[in-house]
Amino acid sequence: MKRLLIDVVVMSLQYAAVLNDIFEHVPTEIPQDIVERVLDGAATVNDASDLLKCDPAAVFKFADILREGLVGNSVSYIINRNINFSDNCTGTCTFCAFREHRGFRMSVDEIAQTADDAVRTGATEVCIQGGLMDDMYLEDYCNILKSIKSRFPQLHIHAFSPMEVFHMSQNSGTSIKDTLVALKNDGLDTMPGTAAEILSDRVRREICPDKLTSSQWINVVETAHRTGIPTTATMMYGHIETMTERIQHILTIRDIQLRTGGFTEFVPLPFMPYNNPLGERLMAEGYYATTGVEDLMVHAMARILLYPHVRNIQASWVKLGKKMAQYALFCGANDLGGTLMEESISKSAGAANGEYMPPEEFQWIIRGAGRDPVQRDTLYRKIVTE
Ligand code: SF4
Numbered sequence: 001m002k003r004l005l006i007d008v009v010v011m012s013l014q015y016a017a018v019l020n021d022i023f024e025h026v027p028t029e030i031p032q033d034i035v036e037r038v039l040d041g042a043a044t045v046n047d048a049s050d051l052l053k054c055d056p057a058a059v060f061k062f063a064d065i066l067r068e069g070l071v072g073n074s075v076s077y078i079i080n081r082n083i084n085f086s087d088n089c090t091g092t093c094t095f096c097a098f099r100e101h102r103g104f105r106m107s108v109d110e111i112a113q114t115a116d117d118a119v120r121t122g123a124t125e126v127c128i129q130g131g132l133m134d135d136m137y138l139e140d141y142c143n144i145l146k147s148i149k150s151r152f153p154q155l156h157i158h159a160f161s162p163m164e165v166f167h168m169s170q171n172s173g174t175s176i177k178d179t180l181v182a183l184k185n186d187g188l189d190t191m192p193g194t195a196a197e198i199l200s201d202r203v204r205r206e207i208c209p210d211k212l213t214s215s216q217w218i219n220v221v222e223t224a225h226r227t228g229i230p231t232t233a234t235m236m237y238g239h240i241e242t243m244t245e246r247i248q249h250i251l252t253i254r255d256i257q258l259r260t261g262g263f264t265e266f267v268p269l270p271f272m273p274y275n276n277p278l279g280e281r282l283m284a285e286g287y288y289a290t291t292g293v294e295d296l297m298v299h300a301m302a303r304i305l306l307y308p309h310v311r312n313i314q315a316s317w318v319k320l321g322k323k324m325a326q327y328a329l330f331c332g333a334n335d336l337g338g339t340l341m342e343e344s345i346s347k348s349a350g351a352a353n354g355e356y357m358p359p360e361e362f363q364w365i366i367r368g369a370g371r372d373p374v375q376r377d378t379l380y381r382k383i384v385t386e
Helices: 001-027 032-038 043-052 056-071 108-120 138-151 162-172 176-186 201-207 216-227 243-260 277-284 292-306 320-327 361-367
Strands: 074-078 078-082 123-129 154-157 231-237 264-268 333-340 372-375
Touching: 001 032, 001 056, 032 043, 032 056, 032 078, 043 056, 043 243, 056 231, 056 292, 074 361, 078 108, 108 123, 108 216, 138 154, 138 162, 138 176, 154 264, 162 176, 162 216, 176 216, 216 243, 231 243, 231 292, 243 264, 243 292, 264 292, 292 320, 320 361, 361 372
Parallel strands: 074 333, 074 372, 078 123, 123 154, 231 264
Antiparallel strands: none
16 A cells, blocks of 8 residues: 555656646747646647647647657557458548449458458558448458457457448447447457548538438447447548637547547548549639648647547558658657558548558658657557567
8 A cells, every 4th residue: 555655656746747847848939828728638629729820830849748748759650451341332421532442342251361461461450441331231240350350369450430330230220339249249359430530510411421420420439438449539631621620529539538538549630632522622612632731730739639638649651641740750649550551542532652661661760750669559559579
């Protein structure tokens, strides 16, 4: 008991020292009362709006200081493989360039074979997502999980977006809870927090009217967390959403995290305006893709608004490009995502950054930023290799 008390006191003193350090180094342009609320994990919409009026360089610095205090100077990456098992989809999302792009559907055996390839190349995770199909039932998704887990029990299965879970639950007439329990029992370890787009029903009605609503997304994710299935959190920004809707989205993620603690990371995803109806419409109105400063600002704001509840902010090298993702490490990000080995969703929407980045290149980029590369697993545990 005495030992425990001493540990608590030492940790409190260490935390106080970190907070002091942060206070001392935050640029003077950032109002002190905002810094205090951020450190309390309670920044408001108004705080976010005020920060957006500050010099971006000061906001980047503030986010960088928070990152250093919370997670230190390590930058993580994961050796994983994407398996997008079909681009057949009954969805109507106007930003989607993936649907029916190549017209393919993998069998369960082909999916397991791809997982086999992933294991041979050192992957610790497969990330499995596909389109929505009328003839795919809960049982079919469970068969995918079982065929992989029976061969590779150690391989982490990160699979099925909240939209796919919602779809299989409706198709099979099972509740969200029962659907998630069945998936977990058959090998689902964690889920990607995709299909979030912007958690505003005004925005969703316009860009993805047939997708699950904001509250349905929140319900699937919270139920997953309560079923013992952690998820990532994402935000697809840079289309028709307002700045306030963007901020509200990030604060919604923070609220969920406070209730469940189930998010492993937050991944900002800039909208890719190519080869899809929404992008073509916006570009015809004089819109271009998000700018570099805007992308960096979103990563910095995510670090600030989610501090200290969500520890990991990922810069997606596929969406941002390798050089911009490296620079995001100075604006609050502490993770560069995965090797992927196959990436068809962003590529079909015009991302030009390749399908695979080897671990050595991650290490090169991270060392080039003066940070320490760390291979991690899906739950952000360090992997030590020989
Ligand atoms: S984003 Fe997903 S759900 Fe929407 S149309 Fe594309 S594949 Fe279908």
